[in-house]
Amino acid sequence: MSFKVLSPGLMSTLQDFGRQGYQKEGVNNSGAMDIISLRLANMLVGNDEHEAALEITLAGPTLEFTADTLIAITGADLSPMIDGISVKMNRPVAVVAGSVLKFGGCLKGCRAYLSMAGGYDVPMVMGSKSTYVRGSVGGYQGRALAKGDVLGSGQAGSYARHLLKYLLCKGARSFRAASWYVSLPHLSGKEMRRPIGILQGLQMGAFSDESLHDLLTKQFTITNASDRMGYRLEGPRLLLKEQLEMISEIAVFGTVQVPADGNPIILMADHQSIAGYPKIAQVIGADLPRLAQMRPGTKISFREVPLKEAEEQLLEMERYLSSLKIALKHKA
Amino acid sequence: MISIEEIKDLMKTLDASSLQRLEIKNGDCSLTIEKGNSGKAMVATPSAQRGKQEFRSGAMVEIKAPMVGTFYAAADPEAEPFVEVGSAVNPDTVVCVLEAMKLFTEVTADCGGEIAEILVKNGDFVEYGQPLFKVKV
Numbered sequence: 171m172s173f174k175v176l177s178p179g180l181m182s183t184l185q186d187f188g189r190q191g192y193q194k195e196g197v198n199n200s201g202a203m204d205i206i207s208l209r210l211a212n213m214l215v216g217n218d219e220h221e222a223a224l225e226i227t228l229a230g231p232t233l234e235f236t237a238d239t240l241i242a243i244t245g246a247d248l249s250p251m252i253d254g255i256s257v258k259m260n261r262p263v264a265v266v267a268g269s270v271l272k273f274g275g276c277l278k279g280c281r282a283y284l285s286m287a288g289g290y291d292v293p294m295v296m297g298s299k300s301t302y303v304r305g306s307v308g309g310y311q312g313r314a315l316a317k318g319d320v321l322g323s324g325q326a327g328s329y330a331r332h333l334l335k336y337l338l339c340k341g342a343r344s345f346r347a348a349s350w351y352v353s354l355p356h357l358s359g360k361e362m363r364r365p366i367g368i369l370q371g372l373q374m375g376a377f378s379d380e381s382l383h384d385l386l387t388k389q390f391t392i393t394n395a396s397d398r399m400g401y402r403l404e405g406p407r408l409l410l411k412e413q414l415e416m417i418s419e420i421a422v423f424g425t426v427q428v429p430a431d432g433n434p435i436i437l438m439a440d441h442q443s444i445a446g447y448p449k450i451a452q453v454i455g456a457d458l459p460r461l462a463q464m465r466p467g468t469k470i471s472f473r474e475v476p477l478k479e480a481e482e483q484l485l486e487m488e489r490y491l492s493s494l495k496i497a498l499k500h501k502a
Numbered sequence: 503m504i505s506i507e508e509i510k511d512l513m514k515t516l517d518a519s520s521l522q523r524l525e526i527k528n529g530d531c532s533l534t535i536e537k538g539n540s541g542k543a544m545v546a547t548p549s550a551q552r553g554k555q556e557f558r559s560g561a562m563v564e565i566k567a568p569m570v571g572t573f574y575a576a577a578d579p580e581a582e583p584f585v586e587v588g589s590a591v592n593p594d595t596v597v598c599v600l601e602a603m604k605l606f607t608e609v610t611a612d613c614g615g616e617i618a619e620i621l622v623k624n625g626d627f628v629e630y631g632q633p634l635f636k637v638k639v
Contacts, residue, residue: 350607359580490604497603 171239171286171323175315179231179273183301184290184309185439186222192296193443199423200300200308203281203398203439203462206356207245209491211285213498214242214262214352216329219491221289222299224315226282228465230273231315235265240287240326240334244354246279246463253344261351264337269344279357279463287330288323302440304399333501350501352494356460356487365473367457369480371426371449373414381408381432385450389469390434396466398440403470407432414448421445424453424461438462456483504533563613564621564633571600571607573626573634585635589617597635600628615639 185208188201202208202225209219224231230248243250243259250257251272257263259282265271273282292299292310301309310319326334337346355361374382390405408428421427425437427447436453437445439462453461454475464470475483504526516524516535524535567573575583575598585597591611599606619636622628 349610350605352605353578358578494604497605500603501605 171288171326172237173233173235173239173271173286173321175317175319175321176232176234176270178315178317178319179226180229181227182231182315183225183303183313184222184292185225185300186298187220188300188439189296189298189302189308193420196443197296197307198302198305198440198443200302200398201298201439202283202300204245204283204459206459206487206491207281207283207354207463208285210260210352210354210494211242211244211283212289213491213495214244214260215240215285215287216327216333216498217285217287217289221285222292222309223286224284224290224321226273226284228276228280230282232273233271235267235269235271236320237267238334238338239265239267239323240330240337241265241271242285243282244285245282245357247277248282249274249277250282255344257345258347258351260354261348262333262337263345263347264334264342265345266338266342276465279362280465281462286321286323287334288326291322291324304440329501355490356456357463361460362463365471366461367454367475367480367483368426368451368472369454369475369477371451372419373416373448374450376410376412376414376448377428377450378409378411381406381410381450384408385472386474387471389471392464392466392468392470394466398438400438400441401436401461401464403434403436405433408434408450410448416446416448418444418446421449422452424455424458425449426451426453436461454480454483456480456487504528504531509533509535561639562618563615563637563639565597565609565611565613565635565637567600567628567630567632567634568609569600569602569607570630571602571628573622573624573628574599574601574606575620575624577606585617587617587620591615591617591637609634611635611637613637613639 185202188199189197193199208223211223212219212221241263251274252269295308298308303314306312340346384406385408388406390403393402393404395402409432421437421441421444423439423441426434427445427449428434429447513535522537526533585591592614593612595611596608597611598609600609615637617635618638621633
């Protein structure tokens with residue numbers, strides 16, 4: 171299973187669960203922005219859910235398959251097409267060698283994930299295949315995909331080999347998609363409109379009462395200066411009661427820190443290892459995947475949730491994924 | 503002895519046929535397979551189970567559930583239904599999805615014509631073989 175890049179798209183990088191455990195050495199975590207879509211993409215092609223997939227941002231690449239390949243596309247709807255025919259998402263798709271996968275307009279979300287049965291055959295760097303473009307680390311030669319790159323797969327499991335054969339024998343000129351699919355509950359229209367859940371940040375108490383009130387009642391816009399490292403927001407300015415001198419300390423995916431200008435930044439997957447601005451809030455883990463699917467220009471609001479509820483939401487998603495895993499086993 | 507593969511094969515063949523029951527005796531080994539709504543019916547693939555049928559134009563045909571599951575008329579709660587009464591369908595048209603164990607399976611019309619009646623409600627749990635739509639062919 172493999173493909174060749176005919177055109178790279180805006181920003182297509184390999185991402186998995188990220189480089190975990192190296193932040194204390196100053197190495198950032200990276201990894202998929204929408205980890206739920208990544209996990210589902212892998213599960214659909216029979217991969218370990220920790221495998222790397224291609225994270226495709228807003229404008230997709232054009233890829234020519236150089237062998238019969240089992241893929242799945244999850245996450246944002248970037249209007250995928252193979253040889254001009256629309257490809258349904260969130261399901262296994264058998265692609266015939268020589269077919270060309272293209273993406274069109276971005277209809278929903280911001281980041282699609284393209285998994286390949288057997289995973290992507292790139293070296294592990296510090297326990298991960300994730301690409302950190304700013305540091306030229308990991309992924310495919312430490313960078314986003316470029317024209318002419320050829321990406322191969324590892325050894326596909328029996329589930330994938332069986333499914334590929336089964337779909338292709340049903341007849342396929344360019345590709346054949348399975349007639350069944352999974353849903354991505356975190357990306358439903360209703361979910362995408364819900365306020366983002368937050369916990370108190372380490373320095374929440376240092377902000378003025380008015381700013382705390384604004385944080386929980388007013389809307390913020392995700393600006394164009396937003397990427398895998400952080401989302402810069404614009405809205406009411408969040409100000410401290412009095413100036414605060416801080417020593418830089420740990421920052422994680424979802425930390426909301428506020429520089430002196432009062433415009434908050436939500437740290438995302440490529441966040442730095444430490445941060446020195448006061449942290450007003452922490453986005454709950456369960457809401458990071460859908461936040462990652464919101465594009466620049468989107469208006470968001472925040473809601474403070476108790477820790478217990480934040481954990482419960484995360485557990486609910488895990489229960490959904492484990493029941494899916496059982497169902498997929500029956501499909502094999 | 504009859505191998506598992508052979509039994510699976512027989513089940514599929516039986517499902518695709520108009521027979522209800524199959525009994526085989528071979529020496530001291532005997533096997534009975536009967537059609538029903540139990541789990542074994544799930545082995546059948548949607549198209550194998552309904553088979554190819556020829557219809558006179560103007561006749562009413564039922565689209566039956568190829569598996570047990572929850573009936574959904576649309577891909578997601580905010581989407582338009584796949585078909586409504588009066589919609590034209592061809593054999594490849596997806597008419598609904600059935601959800602079982604969090605997996606959504608598309609059901610195709612397998613015949614050409616016009617949807618005359620929808621026999622189940624959104625969110626209904628349907629049994630294997632239960633009629634879902636009436637189609638005027």
